[in-house]
Amino acid sequence: MALLEVHKVTKDFGGLRANSDISFIMEKGELMGLIGPNGAGKTTLFNCISGLHSLTSGRIVLDGEDISDLKAHEVARRGLARTFQVYTASGDLSVEENVMVGCFMHNRSRARAKAKADEILSYLKLKDLSDYLVSELPVAAQKRVTMATALGTDPKLLLLDEVAAGLNPSEIEEILASIKHIHYELGVTVMLIEHVMELVMKISDRIIVLDSGQKIADGNPEEIARDPAVIKAYLGERYVKEHGGELG
Amino acid sequence: METIKNALDFSDFPRIDLIVAGLVLLFLLTFPVFPLSSFAMATMIQFMIFSIYGMGWNTIGGYGGQVDLGKAQYVGIGAYTTAVMLIRWDIPFWVSMPVGVCLAVGWSFIIGYPLFRLKGHYFAIATIATSLVLKDLFEVWDFVGAARGLEISPIIYQPPDFLRLIFKEDIYYYYVLLGFFLLGILYINWFRKSRLGFQLRCIKDNEDAARSLGINVHLAKVKTYAIATAFVSVMGSFHACYIKNIEPEDTMSLSISILIALMAMLGGAGSLWGPIIGAGILIPLKSYLKEWLGASAGLVGIDTIIYAIIIMLVSAFEPKGIWGIVEKIRRRKRK
Numbered sequence: 001m002a003l004l005e006v007h008k009v010t011k012d013f014g015g016l017r018a019n020s021d022i023s024f025i026m027e028k029g030e031l032m033g034l035i036g037p038n039g040a041g042k043t044t045l046f047n048c049i050s051g052l053h054s055l056t057s058g059r060i061v062l063d064g065e066d067i068s069d070l071k072a073h074e075v076a077r078r079g080l081a082r083t084f085q086v087y088t089a090s091g092d093l094s095v096e097e098n099v100m101v102g103c104f105m106h107n108r109s110r111a112r113a114k115a116k117a118d119e120i121l122s123y124l125k126l127k128d129l130s131d132y133l134v135s136e137l138p139v140a141a142q143k144r145v146t147m148a149t150a151l152g153t154d155p156k157l158l159l160l161d162e163v164a165a166g167l168n169p170s171e172i173e174e175i176l177a178s179i180k181h182i183h184y185e186l187g188v189t190v191m192l193i194e195h196v197m198e199l200v201m202k203i204s205d206r207i208i209v210l211d212s213g214q215k216i217a218d219g220n221p222e223e224i225a226r227d228p229a230v231i232k233a234y235l236g237e238r239y240v241k242e243h244g245g246e247l248g
Numbered sequence: 249m250e251t252i253k254n255a256l257d258f259s260d261f262p263r264i265d266l267i268v269a270g271l272v273l274l275f276l277l278t279f280p281v282f283p284l285s286s287f288a289m290a291t292m293i294q295f296m297i298f299s300i301y302g303m304g305w306n307t308i309g310g311y312g313g314q315v316d317l318g319k320a321q322y323v324g325i326g327a328y329t330t331a332v333m334l335i336r337w338d339i340p341f342w343v344s345m346p347v348g349v350c351l352a353v354g355w356s357f358i359i360g361y362p363l364f365r366l367k368g369h370y371f372a373i374a375t376i377a378t379s380l381v382l383k384d385l386f387e388v389w390d391f392v393g394a395a396r397g398l399e400i401s402p403i404i405y406q407p408p409d410f411l412r413l414i415f416k417e418d419i420y421y422y423y424v425l426l427g428f429f430l431l432g433i434l435y436i437n438w439f440r441k442s443r444l445g446f447q448l449r450c451i452k453d454n455e456d457a458a459r460s461l462g463i464n465v466h467l468a469k470v471k472t473y474a475i476a477t478a479f480v481s482v483m484g485s486f487h488a489c490y491i492k493n494i495e496p497e498d499t500m501s502l503s504i505s506i507l508i509a510l511m512a513m514l515g516g517a518g519s520l521w522g523p524i525i526g527a528g529i530l531i532p533l534k535s536y537l538k539e540w541l542g543a544s545a546g547l548v549g550i551d552t553i554i555y556a557i558i559i560m561l562v563s564a565f566e567p568k569g570i571w572g573i574v575e576k577i578r579r580r581k582r583k
Contacts, residue, residue: 050460072459082460090453092518093446101450104443105462109250113443133579153462 002061003028003157003189004049009058011041011048018044020213022058026157031183032191033204033221037233040210042193043085046159050082051075063156077105081155083146085162085193095137095145096121096130102152113152120148123186124178140171144178151182158182160192164199172199179203201225209233255438262578265521272524276426280419287539289418293490295531296422296429297483302511302523303432304479308472309509310517311445313452314364318375319508321382322477324500325352326484328386331398331494340411345485352481353474360473364466376502383500397495400488413489421490428486432479436520439475448472449518480508503552507534510555513562516571525570530558 004026011019018041026032034042047053049060051072060068067075081102090098099117100110107113121127124144134142143163150158160179164172176199183190183203194200200207200221207224209217211233217224224230258266279292301319308314329348333339339347359378366374387395405414415421439445447468451458455465488494498504507530515526537551566572 052456052459071464072456073462073464076460076462084454084457084460090450090457092453093449097446097449101446101458101463102461104446108443110254110441110443111250136579149461 001028002026003030003063004191005059005061006045006049007059007061009045009048009060010056011044011053012056017213019048019210022210022213022215024208024215024218026189026191028156028189029187030189030191031179031203031205033200033207034191034193034210035195035197035200035207035224036210036216039212040233041213042210043161044213045210046082046161046193049075050080050159076153079154079156080159081150081153081157082159083143083150083161083163085165090134092133092135094131094133095126095148098134098145099148099152102149105153117148117152120151124148124151124181140167140174143167143175147178147182151186151188155188157189157191160190160194162193162195164194164196167196172196175199176203251438254441255434257441258437269521273430276429280422286418287535289422291532291535293418293422293425294535295527296425297487297490298507298511298531299524299527300429300432300483301480301508302515302527303436304476304483305508306436306476306512306517306519306523307439307448307479308469308476310512310519310522311440311452312448312469312472313518314469314473315368315372315509316375316473316476317372317502317505317509318377318379319476319480320500320502320504321379322352322356322480323484323487323504323508324382324386324496325355326481327488327494327499328392328398328484329481330485330488331400332392334400334412334489335398341413341485341489342411345482348485349478349481352477352484356474356477357470360470364469364473376505379500379505380502383496386496386500393495395496397493397497398488400492402492413486421486425486428482433520433524440520444468444471452518506555510559512569514558514569516569516574518568519571519575522569522571529570530555 002025006022006024009019009022010017022045034045036042044053048055051067051070051074055068058068059066062075062078062080065078067078090101093101096117099120100113103113103116107116118127121130124147126141126144126148129137129141134145137145147160147163164175167175179190179192180203182188192200204221206218206220208215209224209230216229216233217227219227280289305316305319309316326348329351330341330344333344333347334341363371363374363378386392392398400414402414402416405412407414407416408420409415413424447458447463450461450463451465451468458465484499487499511526511530512523513526514530515524516522533554534551537554541550562569
């Protein structure tokens with residue numbers, strides 16, 4: 001059953017078309033990667049889906065409900081959570097308090113929000129850090145805290161914006177394990193933007209590729225790796241001509 | 249039930265904080281017993297009034313990070329409601345105070361709704377402007393005595409009058425105020441741990457992130473602005489009964505707004521003890537500066553210069569005020 005339907009979404013910023021006529025359907029339980037060169041419009045698409053940007057045209061349907069005209073907080077309440085590329089978490093709040101902000105969405109009571117936050121923290125193996133301020137933690141741990149906070153809202157669909165950027169290989173393994181946990185054990189549908197190819201290729205069921213605001217490919221990781229349009233987008237026209245479309 | 253439990257629960261503070269707070273409370277309870285000058289008594293009353301103003305400001309300004317420099321308009325609304333109702337219709341404080349809160353909160357919705365479309369400095373400037381406009385209106389409005397203001401004459405009442413809050417001795421005002429002071433602390437202690445309190449701290453850091461966590465940012469700000477307003481309006485009503493002579497110039501001027509913000513900013517914005525620490529330093533300073541340097545040495549306006557210096561020092565060196573320094577030292581020790 002389709003969880004997210006993106007239908008001919010277009011987003012203009014003045015004269016710049018950041019997303020052009022993008023359409024795809026995401027099934028419940030999928031783990032999808034969204035890749036593309038810098039400036040391809042990946043984060044813009046995330047912002048459109050999560051309601052932070054209003055659409056220029058097109059429609060977005062979440063779990064059978066049209067969310068195209070809803071504000072970001074209303075979209076969040078319908079089961080869509082996300083993390084941010086640059087933003088990490090509220091630096092003045094402890095790890096536990098940060099996660100509680102997410103948990104407060106569905107729990108008015110402090111005691112219940114706290115209990116839920118503790119559960120999520122132990123699930124993502126962050127329990128030992130609960131009393132630290134987020135600003136005191138290394139970037140990798142901060143990124144896992146933002147994932148925990150997003151999980152606090154009980155999402156049906158989780159959008160992760162470059163959670164592995166700037167991390168070292170062992171930290172990437174940790175993040176990978178957390179994403180797998182969230183996807184396979186909690187059953188959350190996940191879409192992730194990622195530049196770290198090992199990570200996307202390894203865990204995605206399906207990958208969508210954007211280039212200059214347009215969807216240029218859609219398929220499983222093997223298909224994507226062989227797709228000439230994708231190779232061209234990443235490596236440039238001349239490289240493809242010289243090497244006959246094979247990855248060097 | 250859970251609300252009351254949370255309001256009374258101070259267990260997340262280190263023990264030393266609670267000991268100091270207990271000693272301060274003991275001092276406040278026993279202060280009037282000591283034979284002190286009426287000047288000291290008046291200073292203590294001002295200290296508590298401004299602590300409560302600061303606590304109110306701290307909700308939106310400290311926890312929410314929305315620098316509001318127009319709180320004086322709500323002091324005015326509270327004070328005038330109580331004074332007008334008492335003088336014209338002989339309605340006692342305990343009725344006029346809630347009416348004043350309703351009027352002030354209603355007004356805060358009317359101006360808060362559009363004002364919170366603005367951000368940062370623009371919001372601060374807009375709050376100043378609305379406050380000054382209201383002050384100007386009161387200065388020409390005959391119903392409330394225009395620029396002459398209103399005077400509550402204590403002669404027609406029989407003090408001590410607990411219903412109208414008309415007393416001869418300051419000690420009565422002192423203990424009524426102490427009650428408000430303690431209630432204020434309990435409320436803020438609940439607020440900082442409440443859903444709204446958490447949402448606000450998240451908004452302060454990043455509004456887009458707050459939105460994506462299901463927080464209606466605009467509504468949360470407007471609600472908190474109303475809470476801050478209620479605090480200020482209650483004290484405005486009290487101020488009218490205590491001072492008995494109110495005029496737009498000394499209840500609604502810009503310097504009152506700035507002083508209210510300064511309590512929390514100096515003591516520590518976004519912390520429970522901040523506004524109390526700020527008022528504990530600034531109010532005695534203000535009284536004595538006025539008394540000694542102002543009246544005796546003829547240096548009128550020296551207090552304003554000192555506030556300006558304090559604002560600059562705080563924003564340059566420690567934006568989280570005195571309490572921010574304490575917390576920094578503690579964190580360093582823990583590591």
